[in-house]
Amino acid sequence: MGLQNWRSLVVLIVTYACRCCATEDGCEETTSFLQGLLDDSSLSADRNALQANSGLTGSAARIPCGSYQTNKLFLRGGSAISSCVPADDVSTALILKACPGVSSQQNIITVEGGTSQRISGVVFDQTDLTDPSTRSSCAIFGGSGAIDLEISDNKFINVNTTSQGFSAIQLSGVDSARIHHNYVQQSGGDALNFNGGNYNVHDNTVENVGDGCIAFNNNARGIISSNILRRCNLGIGSGPAGNRNDDVLGDESPFLVTGNFIEDSDYGLNLGWFGYENRIAPINVIISNNVIRRSRSCGISYFASDTGGEGNLMISGNQIINSGHPKTQPPHTEGEGDGIGICIASVTSASITSNMITETKGPSINLSSGHDVNIVNNILTTEENMDNDGLSINGSNDIVVSGNTIRNYAGGIRLSDVKYLLARDNKISGGSSDEGAGGIVGKGLSNYAVERNTVTSESEENCYDVEEEEEGNIFEGNICWQ
Numbered sequence: 001m002g003l004q005n006w007r008s009l010v011v012l013i014v015t016y017a018c019r020c021c022a023t024e025d026g027c028e029e030t031t032s033f034l035q036g037l038l039d040d041s042s043l044s045a046d047r048n049a050l051q052a053n054s055g056l057t058g059s060a061a062r063i064p065c066g067s068y069q070t071n072k073l074f075l076r077g078g079s080a081i082s083s084c085v086p087a088d089d090v091s092t093a094l095i096l097k098a099c100p101g102v103s104s105q106q107n108i109i110t111v112e113g114g115t116s117q118r119i120s121g122v123v124f125d126q127t128d129l130t131d132p133s134t135r136s137s138c139a140i141f142g143g144s145g146a147i148d149l150e151i152s153d154n155k156f157i158n159v160n161t162t163s164q165g166f167s168a169i170q171l172s173g174v175d176s177a178r179i180h181h182n183y184v185q186q187s188g189g190d191a192l193n194f195n196g197g198n199y200n201v202h203d204n205t206v207e208n209v210g211d212g213c214i215a216f217n218n219n220a221r222g223i224i225s226s227n228i229l230r231r232c233n234l235g236i237g238s239g240p241a242g243n244r245n246d247d248v249l250g251d252e253s254p255f256l257v258t259g260n261f262i263e264d265s266d267y268g269l270n271l272g273w274f275g276y277e278n279r280i281a282p283i284n285v286i287i288s289n290n291v292i293r294r295s296r297s298c299g300i301s302y303f304a305s306d307t308g309g310e311g312n313l314m315i316s317g318n319q320i321i322n323s324g325h326p327k328t329q330p331p332h333t334e335g336e337g338d339g340i341g342i343c344i345a346s347v348t349s350a351s352i353t354s355n356m357i358t359e360t361k362g363p364s365i366n367l368s369s370g371h372d373v374n375i376v377n378n379i380l381t382t383e384e385n386m387d388n389d390g391l392s393i394n395g396s397n398d399i400v401v402s403g404n405t406i407r408n409y410a411g412g413i414r415l416s417d418v419k420y421l422l423a424r425d426n427k428i429s430g431g432s433s434d435e436g437a438g439g440i441v442g443k444g445l446s447n448y449a450v451e452r453n454t455v456t457s458e459s460e461e462n463c464y465d466v467e468e469e470e471e472g473n474i475f476e477g478n479i480c481w482q
């Protein structure tokens with residue numbers, strides 16, 4: 001090795017060591033070095049310029065590849081990190097860590113208000129973020145007043161799992177955020193946590209999370225699609241959110257949950273009540289085409305508050321398999337769960353259609369305190385579940401149950417205290433031979449029409465056990481096949 005090469009190697013080592021100093025002084029130097037590069041970057045500070053050029057202007061921060069320990073950095077309007085500039089043959093990645101031993105450090109990057117910030121291609125190693133006291137110990141934080149923020153293709157590793165104080169991303173008040181293709185290895189609290197504002201969260205992979213793998217809280221809205229979520233306490237959690245008394249019916253952004261794959265979690269989706277009583281569930285929600293398997297407690301849960309009457313809920317085209325049989329114990333749970341497919345309480349205006357629910361440990365669908373709920377064209381089957389009913393509804397009114405196929409539950413449809421009921425064209429088979437079970441069982445019904453259902457059962461008494469006809473009620477055209 002010639003003198004020249006030795007010299008550059010020494011320079012390289014010194015520079016590298018300086019960026020990664022474990023002392024507080026070293027951290028401060030690194031922090032101002034990185035902050036300077038961030039402030040020099042301006043990927044697209046001007047949204048109008050961006051639109052006019054139909055491409056990005058400016059350049060991302062020119063951070064040499066390597067591993068850095070830094071105090072909190074601020075991402076101002078227009079600033080961007082997009083991976084790193086190759087600095088030597090060794091480092092090809094950009095790794096950001098907190099400074100060790102700084103007990104008050106809560107974040108690695110704080111996103112400030114502004115336009116078009118970007119963070120992509122970074123490995124956030126959260127080993128040294130250990131203070132859970134504010135419940136916002138996370139790699140990326142902030143966002144209030146930011147517009148068109150994009151966070152993509154990052155990895156979040158070594159997030160502390162000991163308490164709910166630890167997350168990967170926590171954002172509030174962002175307008176039009178895009179969060180995609182990130183990977184979160186583990187976390188104690190919500191991994192990706194969004195509050196107030198609107199967020200498009202897609203194609204992320206999130207695993208091993210003590211709370212929500214994705215959480216939309218405090219009126220966050222947007223689209224959650226094509227994510228892979230595994231071993232979460234809640235695959236997707238949401239609440240509190242607005243209710244009907246708020247001005248959210250017309251002009252809110254969408255709340256759409258579609259095409260996600262969620263497995264081995266306590267709840268696949270849990271919107272509304274969880275952890276805190278009377279937490280309000282989001283309204284105007286579409287939950288469609290998700291594959292949710294092996295949830296411990298419930299595949300899709302929507303628990304509105306007792307008083308809120310939230311709803312305008314569509315649950316359609318989801319495949320829910322093996323509820324109640326997680327492969328591993330979901331984080332922060334003990335023992336077995338109820339293993340329900342879809343559980344709903346206190347909802348107004350809901351449509352539950354064309355879902356395929358297979359092999360639940362508990363009931364397939366249960367509903368209480370529903371108003372204006374249509375449960376139509378679902379297929380609910382098990383090989384044998386003689387401890388639970390396929391569909392159970394209590395304390396509800398204005399209910400349509402129609403076109404469902406229900407197989408091998410103790411009772412097909414069990415109704416208690418239901419008023420204004422239309423149960424029609426359901427097909428039920430393989431119920432238990434216990435007295436009064438097997439087909440359709442109704443107690444405390446008023447104003448009902450139960451018609452044109454078919455039940456296949458071993459004995460005739462087991463087909464229907466619906467209260468006597470009163471004036472105005474209809475019970476006709478029902479078939480009992482042996």
Ligand SMILES: *[C@@H]1O[C@H](CO)[C@@H](O)[C@H](O)[C@H]1NC(C)=O
Pocket residue numbers: 127130131132160161162
């Ligand atoms: C996680 O955080 C707790 C609480 O601050 C701390 O005691 C523990 O050492 C951290 N764990 C790891 C692996 O850093």
Ligand SMILES: *[C@@H]1O[C@H](CO)[C@@H](O)[C@H](O)[C@H]1NC(C)=O
Pocket residue numbers: 338340343344345362363366367368394
């Ligand atoms: C659904 O069923 C489970 C278990 O059987 C029960 O604990 C829960 O209270 C029921 N929920 C509703 C909404 O009926």
Ligand SMILES: *[C@@H]1O[C@H](CO)[C@@H](O)[C@H](O)[C@H]1NC(C)=O
Pocket residue numbers: 345367368394395416
């Ligand atoms: C109705 O559902 C609620 C909520 O889960 C439950 O507490 C209650 O016991 C159920 N009532 C009946 C009669 O099943």
